[in-house]
Amino acid sequence: xxxxxxxxxxxxxxxxxxxxxxxxxxxxxxxxxxxxxxxxxxxxxxxxxxxxxxxxxxxxxxxxxxxxxxxxxxxxxxxxxxxxxxxxxxxxxxxxxxxxxxxxxxxxxxxxxxxxxxxxxxxxxxxxxxxxxxxxxxxxxxxxxxxxxxxxxxxxxxxxxxxxxxxxxxxxxxxxxxxxxxxxxxxxxxxxxxxxxxxxxxxxxxxxxxxxxxxxxxxxxxxxxxxxxxxxxxxxxxxxxxxxxxxxxxxxxxxxxxxxxxxxxxxxxxxxxxxxxxx
Amino acid sequence: xxxxxxxxxxxxxxxxxxxxxxxxxxxxxxxxxxxxxxxxxxxxxxxxxxxxxxxxxxxxxxxxxxxxxxxxxxxxxxxxxxxxxxxxxxxxxxxxxxxxxxxxxxxxxxxxxxxxxxxxxxxxxxxxxxxxxxxxxxxxxxxxxxxxxxxxxxxxxxx
Numbered sequence: 492x493x494x495x496x497x498x499x500x501x502x503x504x505x506x507x508x509x510x511x512x513x514x515x516x517x518x519x520x521x522x523x524x525x526x527x528x529x530x531x532x533x534x535x536x537x538x539x540x541x542x543x544x545x546x547x548x549x550x551x552x553x554x555x556x557x558x559x560x561x562x563x564x565x566x567x568x569x570x571x572x573x574x575x576x577x578x579x580x581x582x583x584x585x586x587x588x589x590x591x592x593x594x595x596x597x598x599x600x601x602x603x604x605x606x607x608x609x610x611x612x613x614x615x616x617x618x619x620x621x622x623x624x625x626x627x628x629x630x631x632x633x634x635x636x637x638x639x640x641x642x643x644x645x646x647x648x649x650x651x652x653x654x655x656x657x658x659x660x661x662x663x664x665x666x667x668x669x670x671x672x673x674x675x676x677x678x679x680x681x682x683x684x685x686x687x688x689x690x691x692x693x694x695x696x697x698x699x700x701x702x703x704x705x706x707x708x709x710x711x712x713x714x715x716x717x718x719x720x721x722x723x724x725x726x727x728x729x730x731x732x733x734x735x736x737x738x739x740x741x742x743x744x745x746x747x748x749x750x751x752x753x754x755x756x757x758x759x760x761x762x763x764x765x766x767x768x769x770x
Numbered sequence: 771x772x773x774x775x776x777x778x779x780x781x782x783x784x785x786x787x788x789x790x791x792x793x794x795x796x797x798x799x800x801x802x803x804x805x806x807x808x809x810x811x812x813x814x815x816x817x818x819x820x821x822x823x824x825x826x827x828x829x830x831x832x833x834x835x836x837x838x839x840x841x842x843x844x845x846x847x848x849x850x851x852x853x854x855x856x857x858x859x860x861x862x863x864x865x866x867x868x869x870x871x872x873x874x875x876x877x878x879x880x881x882x883x884x885x886x887x888x889x890x891x892x893x894x895x896x897x898x899x900x901x902x903x904x905x906x907x908x909x910x911x912x913x914x915x916x917x918x919x920x921x922x923x924x925x926x927x928x929x
Binding site: 531 | 818881885
């Protein structure tokens with residue numbers, strides 16, 4: 492690892508880890524790397540989501556499209572999403588077991604004077620690995636529709652693997668908070684104030700992990716951001732640490748695919764020896 | 771009807787080339803690299819790595835059209851080397867850096883998980899009725915809804 496000097500090795504420190512969120516600090520890398528990680532976590536980590544819905548019966552007051560959209564947004568357990576193929580990579584013509592999961596929903600309201608809630612708990616998955624997520628036995632599930640007496644919904648859903656670049660329903664993150672320089676030492680932002688900046692602008696949560704400026708500190712115009720604060724909140728389909736791990740994996744895959752592209756243009760992969768006979 | 775596939779944004783059909791290199795006709799040691807089906811994620815990160823090399827005189831990237839999902843990176847180097855070699859080195863360095871970061875993250879994850887477990891076990895004891903059900907459910911354990919308590923989702927047994 493002669494790439495980094497002794498003092499500026501990239502570093503990651505996890506500040507907080509729970510079932511649905513992770514906070515970490517990324518240091519000694521540049522903004523582009525931190526931003527690439529953020530972008531990939533939001534839009535390129537693969538998950539499973541309902542993508543096609545076949546309506547056998549819908550006598551509810553909601554339109555088919557409306558219900559189909561709501562079904563698509565339900566988070567399915569995607570911890571084993573890497574064990575399933577992308578539909579476009581599969582040899583089958585429509586949807587097979589290797590590239591899709593079937594879920595069924597059949598609810599009819601028979602109660603006389605109350606409406607019946609159709610929730611994500613009514614979805615029956617054909618594959619136990621990919622089920623709608625629930626937060627314990629007390630969880631009522633995610634509401635899909637409400638039925639009056641006699642109304643009925645019967646649908647067949649096909650869930651597929653995808654990434655959020657195609658549709659946001661495949662994003663594993665509810666929110667990715669990203670911040671650097673909480674004290675605005677780099678002056679990348681300008682605070683609108685009436686009288687006093689310190690009084691009018693509350694400090695961010697990350698300020699306690701950063702180094703506050705001295706009162707007489709001179710502005711360093713050559714300084715670059717090198718400390719990045721992340722907080723990732725999942726929608727429940729994946730563990731937060733898995734999102735970060737998958738993002739790193741995806742980033743490596745992306746770089747190596749470009750490396751392969753360069754190599755197919757007759758450029759040696761390591762690049763250490765300049766080729767002078769290319770052109 | 772003639773709408774492009776949604777996955778056209780990021781999916782390169784097998785067999786098609788990922789990158790096209792065009793040497794500059796007027797400037798020595800300059801070339802543009804067109805990378806297909808990539809965006810700011812890779813464009814910016816490669817540009818940044820290139821600019822860290824002293825032999826690189828110019829490096830910039832652009833996405834010429836919002837409906838064409840390609841990135842163009844332009845590189846000019848000194849006479850000591852070639853743009854192709856510098857891009858190859860930048861990619862190589864990126865692999866090392868990301869690989870290193872990933873290893874660092876995994877390392878720290880062990881430490882973080884060790885700190886998380888006692889906290890989550892404690893919050894489960896507070897909610898006694900859920901404990902038995904929590905054990906019967908192998909994959910996902912019940913979450914407590916108390917404010918400030920750590921959620922119990924996804925405490926796995928592999929450590």
